[in-house]
Amino acid sequence: MITIKTRRYIMIFSLAVFVIVATAILFYSQGYSINRNLTLSRHGGLYISTPFSGSEIFINNENEKKTGVLNGGLFKSNLKPGYYAALVAKDGFWPWAKTLEVKEGMVAEARAIMVPENLKGEIIEKGNFSNLWSHNKSETIALKEKNGNFYSLSFYLPDKDIYLTADSNFTKQLLTFKDDITALAWDKNYLIFKSEKGLIKASFNFSSNTASAQYSSESFENYSTVKYERLTDRDREKLWWNPPTNQVFVDWLEENGAPPYYICDENCDSLPLQIFQSKFTIQNIEFFPQRKDVIIIAVGNGVYALEIDGRGGRLIYPIYKGKKPTFGLSNSTNYIYILDDSSLLKMYLK
Incomplete structure (x- = not known):
């Protein structure tokens, strides 16, 4: 049988969990997360543009996008601060690759150069x-x-x-x-x-x-x-x-x-x-x-x-x-x- 004291502990624990989760969601919605040092850091972003349509853009070896005539770039938001490997590839052209640092609350920008092979x-x-x-x-x-x-x-x-x-x-x-x-x-x-x-x-x-x-x-x-x-x-x-x-x-x-x-x-x-x-x-x-x-x-x-x-x-x-x-x-x-x-x-x- 659950006693009144036990119920009180459960209620306090549930309330504490709610406050922690709600606070975490609020901070995340504002672009914050906990870094490896267990402190809050604000998210950043990454923008890569390409000169030609049909270029494939990779971030950390993941194929994120193939550019089109009207959309020649990739924007990724809510990225934790750190280093990201960017790669742009297109048939018949030398690949473009660069490691970019995303900083707190900042957008790292780069423009690929594509030279025919x-x-x-x-x-x-x-x-x-x-x-x-x-x-x-x-x-x-x-x-x-x-x-x-x-x-x-x-x-x-x-x-x-x-x-x-x-x-x-x-x-x-x-x-x-x-x-x-x-x-x-x-x-x-x-x-x-x-x-x-x-x-x-x-x-x-x-x-x-x-x-x-x-x-x-x-x-x-x-x-x-x-x-x-x-x-x-x-x-x-x-x-x-x-x-x-x-x-x-x-x-x-x-x-x-x-x-x-x-x-x-x-x-x-x-x-x-x-x-x-x-x-x-x-x-x-x-x-x-x-x-x-x-x-x-x-x-x-x-x-x-x-x-x-x-x-x-x-x-x-x-x-x-x-x-x-x-x-x-x-x-x-x-x-x-x-x-x-x-x-x-x-x-x-x-």
Whole structure:
């Protein structure tokens, strides 16, 4: 027979269990759980985006989603703080994998870079080219070609697959020189460079598909991009390399805004950030088309795509392997234009 005292104990115990369970449910609904140290910690989240539909996203070896045309990412909420292994895979592309830390009350964000395993390409022209330059705001690629004892500068228009023609003999003379180009800077519709003839400004007319050249008294400080520096379209991220040491750096230029996660996840005191160093010579670097968190780098005998995001290690993917390639990009196409062994070729990045 249950006594009144026993019933009282049962009631108190049931009430205590109810309070504990209700409190646990309340904390869980607010995004809290008990961690391994037996203390309360708030849940976080994870967001992974992909550039292509049909990509499969895995978290800790579990297939979470296959992306579609209208939904190219995965968001997982109510995750306990800790490290999570993310993997994005798609047939015909190199896999993207990264270990990301989910912190209390925070969403860890990452954007996968997908590079085709076998990039399709074709030779545009076999010539005696020795260098090329491009700019992310320009449609034009500048090519230096050796003709006998002289060099000449020509301008290729990728979207039309034509060369701009010189508008006069004077322009042809200024675009021909004996020594190497010692300095070069871009703007959208013109280029300024320095040769033994002095400072030359080459302007582009895309309506008539012509180029004109004249002597210039301007300073390189008036231009956003010089030979070893690159800026994003809004001039917020800066990328450059140091030729003597073959080091690559990235920096955040906006004073009133915090750097994005791919540049600075926690400690921003280390900016500018070194993201690459090689014992081989760097020929060129550029931001990957339509990306601010990935660069393209020509170093040694290859061209590669390299992540800026250093969480879990920076991933690097092969694009091209040859002798001593360099490359250029045009804002009007999705091709990369590679110069190697005096020949110009293009490869489709998508």
